[in-house]
Amino acid sequence: MHILFVVQRYGEDIAGGSEQCCRSFAENLASRGHEVEVATSCACDYTNWANVLPEGDELINDVLVHRFPIDRLRDHSYFEHLDARVVWGSAPTSWRDQDAWVDEVGPRTVDIPAYIFRRAMEFDVIVFFTYLYYTTVRGLPAAAGRTPTLFQPTAHFEPQLSVPLFNHLFRQPDGMAFLTEEEAELVNSRFGHRPAEAVVGVGCDLAAEGDGDRFRTSNRLGDAPFLLSIGRVDPWKGSLEAADYFLAFKERNPSDLRLVIVGDPVTSLSEHPDIHLTGFLPESEKVDAIAACTAFLQPSYFESFSMALTEVWALRRPALVQGRCDVLVGQAQRSGGALHYNGFAEFEAATQLLLENSELRERLANNGRRYVEDNYSWNSVMEMYEDLLVRTVDAFCSRHSPQPSAGR
Secondary structure (H helix, E strand, C coil), rough: CCEEEECCCCCCCCCCCCHHHHHHHHHHHHHCCCEEEEECEEEECCCCCCCCEEEEEEECCEEEEEECCCCCCCCCHHHHHHHHHHHCCCCCCCCCHHHHHHHHCCCCCCHHHHHHHHHHHHEEEEEECCCCCCHHHHHHHCCCCCEEEEEECCCCHHHHHCCCCHHHHCCCEEEEECCCHHHHHHHHHHHCCCCEEEECCEEEECCCCCCCHHHHHHHCCCCCCEEEECCCEEEHHHHHHHHHHHHHHHHCCCCCEEECCCCCCCCCCCCCCCEEEECCCCCCHHHHHHHCCEEECCCCCCCCHHHHHHHHHHCCCCCCEECCCCCHHHHHHCCCEEEEEECHHHHHHHHHHHHCCCCHHHHHHHHHHHHHHHHHHHHHHHHHHHHHHHHHHHHHHHHCCCCCCCCC
């Protein structure tokens, strides 16, 4: 198949979860003989969408990437004004305000919808990643009805999903790819089913191996136990709460426990000698960090799928996840590979259990490994995905083929 992916950012050094997910699917399809292209922006930073990467074409791991420049940076004060009205306001908002909000969410590049409209019928399927951004909101209508379209919304329970313009957007694609059962239930209950859909998940590297001693040495952690969190330092990702809970735990349970956070900072944390911020790490160093940790902590309130969690289980590490996120709780319960907490008291009890009970850590780790082996090998994920692509094409043909006229 000849497939175009549309995503807000793309590249080996782009850390966003949906962007990494898109790249994984694109590269795996290319490795299986498909002709894969990507339409994306020149931006690296989603907070301002500044043009950083060069405009034009680039071949990355057999995927042809077309980058288009941002034609307007985000106006932060205007964005906050619109966000307060459109997302958080109690009164109905106009279509004009919602359109302006999409422009400010970004990345605003009018070249991508124009490119999609111009080339739509050259592709067997166009895949749109993530519901929230300009590239999907403006790009999907440029392709819908002209060529088969598959939507991977990476949706989760958050206020933005209730913006009225999404009611129409979610009804346009021919197919829908979900990452978890919880995402499928959320989307289908709000917007209805699409002609072709499947819960495909995201594959992970089951052969990955890390050097925990190397990470401990390079980060001067010694033999101290530590909780590892992977993801940007952002209030929406639960980072501030996690740091507060960790420090409260330390005050009530004195020990040499550390908290290590791998990810770029969007907001700042209070400095503390037992909280170690590494910033963004290359894949090999991230794998070393996972191999070294005592347990993995996933504190995010909003997830459609935690790729970090499956990566942790692939390396046989136990996990502790945010109980206020249905997706994370579902992953924990289906796998038997994680404990979950809701509030500080449960965080404290679960952390104490993980530190004191080596048999529990081993059982959670082995359960997690077995779960990803059974469900998230790239081969099994891609077989489901390729089947969904075929069904998406069939659905398009059924929806848009000429209908026989009523008999005379």
